[in-house]
Amino acid sequence: MAKANGVNKRLLAKKDMNFFAEFTANAAKAARMMGYGIAAGFLVVFIVLGLIVAFLIRNTIIKAQIKAMKDLLAGPDYASLEQDAALLTEELNEMTNYYFALSQMRKDVDLIDAAPTDLPDVIAKCIPSDSYISEYAISSSQLAIAGASFTYYSPVDMVNMLNDKDVFTSRPTITIERVDPEAAGLLDDMITDEYVNVINNYYSFQITGTLVTNVHISVSRFLDGAETATSLGGVETYDVKAGDSYSLDEIGSYTYGGVTYYLSRIFVDGIQVDDASFSLIKDSGTYTDVARSNADIKLYYAPVIEQTAEG
Amino acid sequence: MSNLTAREKAFMYAITLLIIIVLGYFFGIRTLNKKYDEYKAELNELNERKAYLDMLRENNASMANEIDLLKESCSELELSFIDKLETECLEQYILKTFEDAGCPYLISITTVDVGMPTVTYPDGTLSPDGLVCLQIQVSYSSTDGYTVWQYNRTPDFTNGAEVPVEDTVTELWDQMGQPPYDQRIGYDEFIAALKTINKENPSCIKVNDIHVIETGGQLTLSANINFYATSLRNRISVDDSHAAYTYWQGDTNVDTKGGFIGFPYICDYEDSLWYGVTNNDLEDGSKPFAAYWAVALFEQQLAEVDGDYAVLLNFEGAAEELETTPTPEEQPEE
Numbered sequence: 059m060a061k062a063n064g065v066n067k068r069l070l071a072k073k074d075m076n077f078f079a080e081f082t083a084n085a086a087k088a089a090r091m092m093g094y095g096i097a098a099g100f101l102v103v104f105i106v107l108g109l110i111v112a113f114l115i116r117n118t119i120i121k122a123q124i125k126a127m128k129d130l131l132a133g134p135d136y137a138s139l140e141q142d143a144a145l146l147t148e149e150l151n152e153m154t155n156y157y158f159a160l161s162q163m164r165k166d167v168d169l170i171d172a173a174p175t176d177l178p179d180v181i182a183k184c185i186p187s188d189s190y191i192s193e194y195a196i197s198s199s200q201l202a203i204a205g206a207s208f209t210y211y212s213p214v215d216m217v218n219m220l221n222d223k224d225v226f227t228s229r230p231t232i233t234i235e236r237v238d239p240e241a242a243g244l245l246d247d248m249i250t251d252e253y254v255n256v257i258n259n260y261y262s263f264q265i266t267g268t269l270v271t272n273v274h275i276s277v278s279r280f281l282d283g284a285e286t287a288t289s290l291g292g293v294e295t296y297d298v299k300a301g302d303s304y305s306l307d308e309i310g311s312y313t314y315g316g317v318t319y320y321l322s323r324i325f326v327d328g329i330q331v332d333d334a335s336f337s338l339i340k341d342s343g344t345y346t347d348v349a350r351s352n353a354d355i356k357l358y359y360a361p362v363i364e365q366t367a368e369g
Numbered sequence: 370m371s372n373l374t375a376r377e378k379a380f381m382y383a384i385t386l387l388i389i390i391v392l393g394y395f396f397g398i399r400t401l402n403k404k405y406d407e408y409k410a411e412l413n414e415l416n417e418r419k420a421y422l423d424m425l426r427e428n429n430a431s432m433a434n435e436i437d438l439l440k441e442s443c444s445e446l447e448l449s450f451i452d453k454l455e456t457e458c459l460e461q462y463i464l465k466t467f468e469d470a471g472c473p474y475l476i477s478i479t480t481v482d483v484g485m486p487t488v489t490y491p492d493g494t495l496s497p498d499g500l501v502c503l504q505i506q507v508s509y510s511s512t513d514g515y516t517v518w519q520y521n522r523t524p525d526f527t528n529g530a531e532v533p534v535e536d537t538v539t540e541l542w543d544q545m546g547q548p549p550y551d552q553r554i555g556y557d558e559f560i561a562a563l564k565t566i567n568k569e570n571p572s573c574i575k576v577n578d579i580h581v582i583e584t585g586g587q588l589t590l591s592a593n594i595n596f597y598a599t600s601l602r603n604r605i606s607v608d609d610s611h612a613a614y615t616y617w618q619g620d621t622n623v624d625t626k627g628g629f630i631g632f633p634y635i636c637d638y639e640d641s642l643w644y645g646v647t648n649n650d651l652e653d654g655s656k657p658f659a660a661y662w663a664v665a666l667f668e669q670q671l672a673e674v675d676g677d678y679a680v681l682l683n684f685e686g687a688a689e690e691l692e693t694t695p696t697p698e699e700q701p702e703e
Contacts, residue, residue, distance in 0.1 A: 095379060099386040106393035113401035120408040127415040131422065139422045139429065146432040153439040159488045159496040160446040160599075166486055166500055167450075167597045172575035175564040193582040198575075280491055289491040292442070316431035 154289055158278075161292025168295045169274045169352065171198035177225070177269075184219035186212040189263075196269075201225065203265040210234045213263035220267075227300055230267025237262050272297040273349035275304060279312055282322040282358035290314040290359060298349035310343030312359050319359035326355050444606035451573045451598040452608035452615060454503045456480050459596055462614040463505050463566070470562035472555050473520040476508040476589065483595065501598045504577065506591070511555025513586040515546040518554075527642040556581070559590040566594055570612065573597045634678040645685070647678050 130136060173196045181203065185191060189207035207213060213234050220226060237260050275298055279290040291314060298304045312319050321340055324331040326347075331339065339345050347353070373381065460478055467473065485500035512518050519526070524541070526534050544550055559581075567576050577593040596614065608615075627640035634651070636643040656664050674680040679687040 092379065092382075095382060099382065099389075102386060103389055103393070106390055106397065110393060110397035110401060113398060113405060117401055117405050117408060120405060120412055124408060124412050124415060127412065127419065131415065131419060136419070136422050136426075139425045142429050143425050143432075146429055146436065150432050150436055150439075153436050153443065155490045155496070156498070156603075157439050157443050157446070158491060159498050160443055162488050163498075163500045163599060164446055164449060166488075167572065170575060170577075170595070172567050172571065173578050173592075175560065175567045175576055175579070178560045178579070178581075191581075193580075195578065195580045197578040292446075314435075316428070316435065 151288075154291075157292045158289040161294070165274075165276050165293045165295045168297075169276075171271050173198050174269065177201065180220070180223050180225060184216050184223070186215055188212055189216065199269050199271055201230075201265070201267055201269055204263070206237065206260050206262045208258050208260050210236075210261045213261070213265060217265055217267075224270050226267040227270040228268050230265055233264045234261050235263070236260075270300060273300045274298075274352045275349065275355065276353070277306060277355045277357065279314075279357045279359060281319070282360045290319065300349055300351075303346060303348050305344050305346040306355070307344050309345055309357055310340055312357075317361060319361055321357060322360040323358040324355065325358070327353060440605055447599065447601065447604060447606045448608060448610075449572050451570075451596060451612075452610075454501060454596055454598045455615070455617075456503065457619075458617055459503065459505055459614050461617070461619045463507060463594065465613075465618070466565055467507070467509060467559070467562045470565065471558035472509050472511075472562055472590070473523075474510040474512065474518065474555060475520065476510050478505065478507045480505055497602045499600050501600050503596045503598075505594045505596070507594070508589060508591040509555060509559055510584075511559070511588040511590065512550070512553055514551050514553040515586075517541045517545055517550050528644050529642045553587070555590060556588055559592075563592055563594075569614070574614070635682055635684045637684065 177196055178194075181191070181194065181201075185205075186207060188209055189205055189212045191203055191205035193204040195202045203216075205213075213232055217226075217230055217232055220230075275296045276293050277296070278293045281288040281290055290312060296304065310321050312321075324336060324339065324345065345355070460480065463478065464475070467475075481504045483502040483504045485502050488496040488499055490496055522530070524537050525531065526537065528534075530537065563576050563579065566574060573596060575595045575597070577595045580591040582589050582591075627638055627642060627644075629636075629638050629641055629643075632643070632648045632650075634648050636646050636648075638644060654664075654668070656667070659667070671678075671681055674688075677687075678684070681688075683689070
């Protein structure tokens with residue numbers, strides 16, 4: 059048996075053959091595995107690149123959305139909204155103040171009653187036949203009459219008749235004085251050679267009293283809690299006959315400028331309504347009183363506080 | 370590379386792949402994701418801003434609507450006052466109303482500005498707008514039921530009268546105390562005029578007070594009438610109403626040919642209705658323009674003609690007429 063380097067050549071060839079075969083198989087396997095690896099690597103790279111492209115596209119889309127939104131907001135529909143809001147707020151404040159001022163002027167004039175021009179007719183029908191009126195003065199709230207009568211009952215009769223016609227709101231003052239003969243004239247004036255001035259004793263009288271007039275109730279609404287007092291609308295004025303009761307309904311809430319406000323305080327002629335009365339008014343939404351004299355009612359409102367479903 | 374074993378190659382390959390992935394992640398995906406998050410946040414912010422602006426738009430619409438409503442209300446309130454107070458229009462209206470009611474015997478009429486309360490805003494600041502009140506004070510007389518009456522040029526006793534003055538006087542001379550002069554006119558008419566005025570515009574025209582007093586056989590009738598207007602800085606409404614007291618309803622194209630300034634001793638302006646009328650208001654005899662001796666001479670000459678300025682000035686030949694008029698002693702007996 060031939061030997062090479064001391065190794066049996068036959069045995070060596072077989073081993074080599076096996077080795078090469080094994081080597082070749084391993085190489086093929088390695089090459090195959092390498093191919094898989096490369097493929098997998100490409101796949102991963104592809105995926106990474108794909109993701110990058112996808113994200114790039116996504117970003118491009120969102121950038122386009124941002125641009126579109128920015129364009130929209132910069133467009134004529136949106137660009138001036140804040141400026142418009144500021145101008146409108148200023149204008150609304152000015153108009154609210156102007157309306158408040160005008161309604162206050164209206165109130166100031168409405169509070170002034172005209173002198174009753176029907177009263178002279180009423181007076182003319184209440185003068186007893188033994189009396190005459192030498193002077194009268196009528197203002198929006200006062201009546202003063204001066205005159206003379208032959209009996210001292212006539213002035214009081216006159217006041218009684220005037221009271222029957224609801225002229226006076228309170229007790230008038232009546233002054234009756236016998237006219238001094240000296241005031242009537244000297245003897246020579248009354249008795250002459252030709253005739254005697256047979257004038258009776260007579261009495262002068264003065265009547266003064268306060269007239270029945272309407273009572274004016276002015277109502278104004280303000281925002282409560284604001285740094286500076288802000289009106290909600292103008293001043294409303296109601297005429298009520300003195301002594302009658304009146305009520306302000308649905309005052310529990312008030313909607314102004316699209317916002318609903320809720321009653322928080324009430325001041326009547328500068329005095330705050332006490333808590334117990336206020337609670338009743340708030341529950342009923344109605345303020346009721348008797349018109350004794352002019353009243354200035356200020357209603358303060360607070361904006362509603364939104365509550366959550368849990369809360 | 371070719372010297373590397375397969376394992377080494379695989380390792381290198383894996384390392385390269387890992388580097389690619391890491392680089393791809395850090396410089397690609399991560400950056401893009403980060404950018405995307407930023408974009409998304411920006412978009413959300415923009416969406417929120419849009420929502421806010423949409424809400425603002427609704428608020429603006431609501432405010433604009435509120436402003437429109439306020440403007441309407443303000444216009445109504447503005448128009449509830451007299452636009453402007455013109456003194457001559459108001460007095461002309463008052464005079465005409467009393468005359469139309471049958472109360473023309475005027476004693477006096479005057480206007481007075483009445484102070485009104487200042488207007489304050491709720492925050493206490495003063496409003497530049499304000500109320501204006503003009504008071505017309507009138508005083509009339511009734512007739513006394515006897516004396517012949519006259520007002521303005523009714524009846525006309527001026528030189529321009531259509532009927533000669535002498536004829537009018539002659540006609541009226543015997544009518545004192547006779548119908549219609551036996552009527553005491555004025556009181557009912559005065560009250561009727563006040564009622565008319567009170568009803569004219571109750572929110573702006575108010576009879577403030579009435580005073581009636583007997584005065585020597587007739588009545589003196591007085592009243593104060595208030596007219597309310599506003600002084601507005603930025604008026605919204607336009608008042609195109611033509612109330613009797615807001616625009617001129619009196620005479621136009623008035624003849625001004627005979628008007629003059631300064632009444633002489635005797636009016637010698639032929640175009641004037643005062644022509645020939647002697648000045649009765651000459652109590653102040655001082656003549657600052659004249660020499661002392663001239664003043665003294667004037668007084669002497671005036672005394673010589675018994676204070677008759679017509680004679681002194683020889684108005685329309687009065688001096689010659691006086692000289693030629695025979696005295697009673699010289700009158701021939703009939």
